[in-house]
Amino acid sequence: MDRYVAIVFSILLGVAAASSRRFPDGFKFGAATAAYQIEGGWNASDKGESIWDRHVHAHPGVVEDRSNGDVACDSYHHWREDVRMVKEMGLDFYRFSISWPRVLPTGFANHISEDGSKYYSNLIDELLANGIEPVVTLYHWDLPQSLQDLGGWANPLIADWFADYARVIFDLYGDRVKTWITINEPIIVCDLGYNGIFAPGINSDNFGAYMCSRNILLAHARAYRLYEKEYKPKYHGEVSISNHIFWFEPATDQDMELTELSKDISIGRYSHPIFSAKGGWPPALERYIAEKSKKEGYSRSRLPSFTQEEIELIRGSYDFYGLNHYTTRTIRPLAAGEAAGVFLVQGISELGVTCGGRPEWPSTASEWFLVNPRGLRDTMLYLKQQYGDLRILITENGYSDSGAELDDEPRARYYKDYLEQVLLAMEEDDVKVIGYTAWTLMDNFEWTDGYQSRFGLHAVDFSDPLRPRTPRRSAHYYAAVARTHDLDATYKFPEEKQEL
Ligand code: PNW
Numbered sequence: 001m002d003r004y005v006a007i008v009f010s011i012l013l014g015v016a017a018a019s020s021r022r023f024p025d026g027f028k029f030g031a032a033t034a035a036y037q038i039e040g041g042w043n044a045s046d047k048g049e050s051i052w053d054r055h056v057h058a059h060p061g062v063v064e065d066r067s068n069g070d071v072a073c074d075s076y077h078h079w080r081e082d083v084r085m086v087k088e089m090g091l092d093f094y095r096f097s098i099s100w101p102r103v104l105p106t107g108f109a110n111h112i113s114e115d116g117s118k119y120y121s122n123l124i125d126e127l128l129a130n131g132i133e134p135v136v137t138l139y140h141w142d143l144p145q146s147l148q149d150l151g152g153w154a155n156p157l158i159a160d161w162f163a164d165y166a167r168v169i170f171d172l173y174g175d176r177v178k179t180w181i182t183i184n185e186p187i188i189v190c191d192l193g194y195n196g197i198f199a200p201g202i203n204s205d206n207f208g209a210y211m212c213s214r215n216i217l218l219a220h221a222r223a224y225r226l227y228e229k230e231y232k233p234k235y236h237g238e239v240s241i242s243n244h245i246f247w248f249e250p251a252t253d254q255d256m257e258l259t260e261l262s263k264d265i266s267i268g269r270y271s272h273p274i275f276s277a278k279g280g281w282p283p284a285l286e287r288y289i290a291e292k293s294k295k296e297g298y299s300r301s302r303l304p305s306f307t308q309e310e311i312e313l314i315r316g317s318y319d320f321y322g323l324n325h326y327t328t329r330t331i332r333p334l335a336a337g338e339a340a341g342v343f344l345v346q347g348i349s350e351l352g353v354t355c356g357g358r359p360e361w362p363s364t365a366s367e368w369f370l371v372n373p374r375g376l377r378d379t380m381l382y383l384k385q386q387y388g389d390l391r392i393l394i395t396e397n398g399y400s401d402s403g404a405e406l407d408d409e410p411r412a413r414y415y416k417d418y419l420e421q422v423l424l425a426m427e428e429d430d431v432k433v434i435g436y437t438a439w440t441l442m443d444n445f446e447w448t449d450g451y452q453s454r455f456g457l458h459a460v461d462f463s464d465p466l467r468p469r470t471p472r473r474s475a476h477y478y479a480a481v482a483r484t485h486d487l488d489a490t491y492k493f494p495e496e497k498q499e500l
Contacts, residue, residue, distance in 0.1 A: 041076030
């Protein structure tokens, strides 16, 4: 009888645990931004030109509304307000990025800008004084133009230049910053940067993108090893990379194999070398591109190989998995003569496939982005199955609309539904998720969408020189979850409407 009671009791406990709607005590909540998207001050003081400055000034037509990040949210002047917003939401951390040419105007470490380095020092101090942890990204896409002129991410020497830059930053802020992201979304840097859309706007997706992939992984690893050897012993911080993961499902049963290869080329290309036990490129991908290159008449694979020494350098260069996730897409082969939208084939252009959706996945204000909360759980389970029991820090997740409403119910709903999947991943799949970052603290320059699509928890009035920021419903909801760790937390929004 006792045994029977114990069994019933443990079943009930299990059910209770499975349906828990609370995040554990140590779980951290934050919000993110990136330098070029918010700072403005594009030529303030001695700041050097970045590839995004050049891209939008030389080709204004690449941005849908012909806008740019010259002023953006003017966080170069309003950074105290940014900290106040994070504080008011009660978040644990703020993820922001450092503009390489603001700190190193020549791109090289020969000259450190006094104003540039002071800007980030002040920001870090203000965060810490308010009990907010800084999470700092070294590279969120604004490469010094001077280095682009020398080949940028296609030049293997960039691994040295990036390590030199990382050393400067670790020296300046390593005493105060304990969580570092080396590079944000190498897939966007390499695949959108080398298909002519994003800066530097070079059209070479079958060569440049892969040269970039190789060099960016080496650059990341060099910065990681530098920190590990010289800074970790005294500062005890953690370093990783943030990978953007499109979750893929086969459109039909016939598309399973293509979907697996699509995962290899878009997830595995930037994860397998760092996070797998063996290291190096995903074997099926390496084989596929080598064979295809041969058929095309090239004497070597368009995907450049790593030496054994390089494989060892990159393998294991992480302290956690930095995951940026927004959307799920279906994979199907391109029909004869069909051209796929460029945003839809970033990462997979090699494979002759394109992305679709399912009727039950709502669209957003971004061309590439459909809503499927379950995809976040599936992504994290896949990472666990492929690379083992990693600690995952979700470094971006968020929703885009036209920005017209302060009462952004769909964005609040998005956060709730995706956060629910985070809880399910932790409780049902035993995935170790250590924190969650909302993209983004406030509306900002959304790359080639300009200010047409908005991801902000706070609305920004870009017609006002002071760039006032106002919390949306989603900010109130997210703040309540961060404070209570309860997915169903109650909160106040004007008139106390809160049907979620
Ligand atoms: C990420 N795509 O960018 C970035 O890390 C942020 O800077 C950005 O604002 C955010 O997601 C929302 O877009 C992406 O075309 C840019 O698939 C483009 C794509 C994906 C992510």
